[in-house]
Amino acid sequence: MILACQNINKAFGTDVILKNASFHMEDREKAAVVGINGAGKSTLLKIIIGEMEADSGEVVLAKGKTIGYLAQHQDLNSDHTIYQELLTVKQDVIDLETRIREIEAQMKELSGTALDMALEQYTRMNHEFELKNGYAYKSEVVGVLKGLGFEEEEFEKHVNKLSGGQKTRVSLGKLLLSHPDLIMLDEPTNHLDMNSIAWLETFLLNYDGAVLVVAHDRYFLNRIATKIIEIDAGEVTTFQGNYSDYAAKKSQLREARMHAWLNQQREIKHQEEVIQKLKSFNREKSIKRAESREKMLDKMDILEKPTEVRSEMHITLEPKVVSGNDVLTVEGLSKSFGSQTLFTDLNFDVKRGERVALIGNNGTGKTTILKILNGLLEADSGSFTLGSKVHIGYYDQEHHVLHPEKTLFEEISDAYPDLDNTTIRSTLAAFLFTGDDVFKRISELSGGERGRVSLAKLMLSEANFLILDEPTNHLDIVSKEILEQALNRYTGTVLYVSHDRYFINTTATRILDLTGGQLVNYIGNYDYYLEKHDILTPKTQNPELPEAKAAEPESAGKLDWKQQKEEQARQRKRENDFKKTEAEIFDLETRDGEIDQLLTQESVYTNVAECMKLHKEKEAIAARLEILYEQWEALAQ
Incomplete structure (x- = not known):
C-alpha cells in the first residue's frame, strides 16, 4: 500500500465537504476521484499533498515514497525556455554527467592507487548514470514535450511568455519527468488536444508508479482507471473498475437504495395506520399494542431518501420551426492570420437532423470556422449558405454572447423581452440559479456558471440549428450527461467543436476532422473515427520536399471527401x-x-x-x- 486516507473530515463553515472519508491506494494502482462540481475533489487532493489541513483524520504515505502533484491552475514563473525548464528536472543527471566527464579528464593524469580509486568511482557513477536513464534523458525530455503537443520550434519559447494552458502543460511535463511514486493530477486534460490526451493515457497506463487523478473526461477515465473514488454529499465510496463500470454499479446501488427506502416508507405508513386504528378502539389491550408498535418505530433506523438521478440541471432543446433539409452548405472556405494559413478550400454541408462534430488539434482553426458561420469573423475566400427557415443558436466557449455588466435576470429578460418574471425565474432555476442568485452579475460568475447561463439562453432560443463551441467545458459529469441526453432528443441540427471524446462518441452522427488544412469526413461516432482514421487521413507530406509534395495531401483529402460524400448519399438513401x-x-x-x-x-x-x-x-x-x-x-x- 502506498497511500491511506483514514476518516478525513473537512468543512468550510457550515458547508461539510468530506465526512469520514477513507480509502487506500496500492503500488502502481490507477485511481480516479469523481463527483459533481464543488463536491470536494480538489480539496481532497490538497489535503493529501499537505497544502490544506483536514479538520480531523489522517493521511498516511508509505515510508520513502514520493508524491508529485499538478493543480488545475499553474502560475509558473521562469526565465528559462520550455526545453531548459524541463531539463531542470534532470539536474541531478546533468550534474552526474558533468562529474563523470571531470573524472575522465582526471584519470589521464593519474596512476597506481589513485587511478584505481578513480576508476572505481567512475564505474560506480556510470552505473548510477545508467540507472537514471542518463544516456537517453535528452530524448526523454523531447518525447514528453512532443507528447504534450509542443512543436520543436516552440522549445525555445520563454516560459514567462506562455499562456496559462501552455504553462500547465510545461508543469505537467516536469511532473511526469520527475517519476514520483504517486502522481496526483487535477484535471490534466483541460489544456490538451486529443493527440496529447491519447499520449498521456498511454504514458500513465505504462507508468510504473501509482496515479490518482481528478477528471471529467470519461473517455480518459475509462482508459486509465481501475478504481473510482466517488465523493457524493461528503461521503466517499470506492468502486472497482473504470468509469463505465462505476456508472453501472452506481445506478444499481441507487435503484436498490430507492427500493429499500420506498419499502421502509410503506412499512412506516402501514404501522402508523395500524397504530391509529388500535388507538381508536380505545381499549387497554389495543392501546398497549399501539404503544408497542410506536416503540418499534422509534427504534427503526430511518433510511435517508436517495438523491434523484440527475436532479441537477434541467435542459430541454426543441426547435420552434422545422428547417429545410439542406441546413448548411460551405464552399471554398479559406482563412489565414498573417503568415499562418489555417485552412484552404474547405467544402462541406450539413443536413437536417445531423449532429456533426468538428475535431482537430489545437490551433487548426475549428473555432474560427464556427465564428465565420456566426458572422463574427470574415473568411478570406469562399462562402457559406444557410438553408430554408434555418435559425441559429450559438454557444460560445468564451461566453462572449453574455454581457458582464448585466445580472442573470437582465441577461435573460433583455434577450427575451416577451418572457414574464415567473418564466425567467423558472428557467434560471432549471439551471440551478435560485433566490438572490438571479441578481448576480455575469462578471461575478465562475466558468461553469457562465456555461449554464449560456445553455439557458440556448434553450430559450428555440433554434433549429445549434452551433456549439466546447459546450462541455466547465461542466461536471452529471451535467454533461444531461446535455448529451438533451442533444440526442433534439430534433434539429447540431454542429459543434469538442475535445470531449466520450461526449462526441455519445452524440455525433458524423465527424469532420480538420487536419493539414483540409477536412476528412467520417460517417459515424468517435469509435468509428478511431477505426477509420489511419485509412482516411491524408498522409503527411515530406517536410524536405514541400513544393513537390504540397498537392498530394490536398488531392488525397479531396478524393476521400468525394468517396465519403458518395457513401453518405448511399447511407441517406438506405x-x-x-x-x-x-x-x-x-x-x-x-x-x-x-x-x-x-x-x-x-x-x-x-x-x-x-x-x-x-x-x-x-x-x-x-x-x-x-x-x-x-x-x-x-x-x-
Missing part, C-alpha cells in the same frame, strides 16, 4: 428506404387487422361478395408483406 419500408409494413399490418375486425361483423360475413373481396385483399397484403419483411431485414443489416 435510411430513407428503411423508413419507407417500415411505414408501408405498419400501414399494411394495420389494414390487415382492420379486415379481421370487418370479417367478424354479421353484415360482412353474411355478404359473400364482400367476404371474397376482403379475403383477396388479405392475400395481396400477405404477399406484399412477405416481400417487405425480406426487404426490411436486408436494409436493417
Whole structure:
C-alpha cells in the first residue's frame, strides 16, 4: 500500500465537504476521484499533498515514497525556455554527467592507487548514470514535450511568455519527468488536444508508479482507471473498475437504495395506520399494542431518501420551426492570420437532423470556422449558405454572447423581452440559479456558471440549428450527461467543436476532422473515427520536399471527401428506404387487422361478395408483406 486516507473530515463553515472519508491506494494502482462540481475533489487532493489541513483524520504515505502533484491552475514563473525548464528536472543527471566527464579528464593524469580509486568511482557513477536513464534523458525530455503537443520550434519559447494552458502543460511535463511514486493530477486534460490526451493515457497506463487523478473526461477515465473514488454529499465510496463500470454499479446501488427506502416508507405508513386504528378502539389491550408498535418505530433506523438521478440541471432543446433539409452548405472556405494559413478550400454541408462534430488539434482553426458561420469573423475566400427557415443558436466557449455588466435576470429578460418574471425565474432555476442568485452579475460568475447561463439562453432560443463551441467545458459529469441526453432528443441540427471524446462518441452522427488544412469526413461516432482514421487521413507530406509534395495531401483529402460524400448519399438513401419500408409494413399490418375486425361483423360475413373481396385483399397484403419483411431485414443489416 502506498497511500491511506483514514476518516478525513473537512468543512468550510457550515458547508461539510468530506465526512469520514477513507480509502487506500496500492503500488502502481490507477485511481480516479469523481463527483459533481464543488463536491470536494480538489480539496481532497490538497489535503493529501499537505497544502490544506483536514479538520480531523489522517493521511498516511508509505515510508520513502514520493508524491508529485499538478493543480488545475499553474502560475509558473521562469526565465528559462520550455526545453531548459524541463531539463531542470534532470539536474541531478546533468550534474552526474558533468562529474563523470571531470573524472575522465582526471584519470589521464593519474596512476597506481589513485587511478584505481578513480576508476572505481567512475564505474560506480556510470552505473548510477545508467540507472537514471542518463544516456537517453535528452530524448526523454523531447518525447514528453512532443507528447504534450509542443512543436520543436516552440522549445525555445520563454516560459514567462506562455499562456496559462501552455504553462500547465510545461508543469505537467516536469511532473511526469520527475517519476514520483504517486502522481496526483487535477484535471490534466483541460489544456490538451486529443493527440496529447491519447499520449498521456498511454504514458500513465505504462507508468510504473501509482496515479490518482481528478477528471471529467470519461473517455480518459475509462482508459486509465481501475478504481473510482466517488465523493457524493461528503461521503466517499470506492468502486472497482473504470468509469463505465462505476456508472453501472452506481445506478444499481441507487435503484436498490430507492427500493429499500420506498419499502421502509410503506412499512412506516402501514404501522402508523395500524397504530391509529388500535388507538381508536380505545381499549387497554389495543392501546398497549399501539404503544408497542410506536416503540418499534422509534427504534427503526430511518433510511435517508436517495438523491434523484440527475436532479441537477434541467435542459430541454426543441426547435420552434422545422428547417429545410439542406441546413448548411460551405464552399471554398479559406482563412489565414498573417503568415499562418489555417485552412484552404474547405467544402462541406450539413443536413437536417445531423449532429456533426468538428475535431482537430489545437490551433487548426475549428473555432474560427464556427465564428465565420456566426458572422463574427470574415473568411478570406469562399462562402457559406444557410438553408430554408434555418435559425441559429450559438454557444460560445468564451461566453462572449453574455454581457458582464448585466445580472442573470437582465441577461435573460433583455434577450427575451416577451418572457414574464415567473418564466425567467423558472428557467434560471432549471439551471440551478435560485433566490438572490438571479441578481448576480455575469462578471461575478465562475466558468461553469457562465456555461449554464449560456445553455439557458440556448434553450430559450428555440433554434433549429445549434452551433456549439466546447459546450462541455466547465461542466461536471452529471451535467454533461444531461446535455448529451438533451442533444440526442433534439430534433434539429447540431454542429459543434469538442475535445470531449466520450461526449462526441455519445452524440455525433458524423465527424469532420480538420487536419493539414483540409477536412476528412467520417460517417459515424468517435469509435468509428478511431477505426477509420489511419485509412482516411491524408498522409503527411515530406517536410524536405514541400513544393513537390504540397498537392498530394490536398488531392488525397479531396478524393476521400468525394468517396465519403458518395457513401453518405448511399447511407441517406438506405435510411430513407428503411423508413419507407417500415411505414408501408405498419400501414399494411394495420389494414390487415382492420379486415379481421370487418370479417367478424354479421353484415360482412353474411355478404359473400364482400367476404371474397376482403379475403383477396388479405392475400395481396400477405404477399406484399412477405416481400417487405425480406426487404426490411436486408436494409436493417
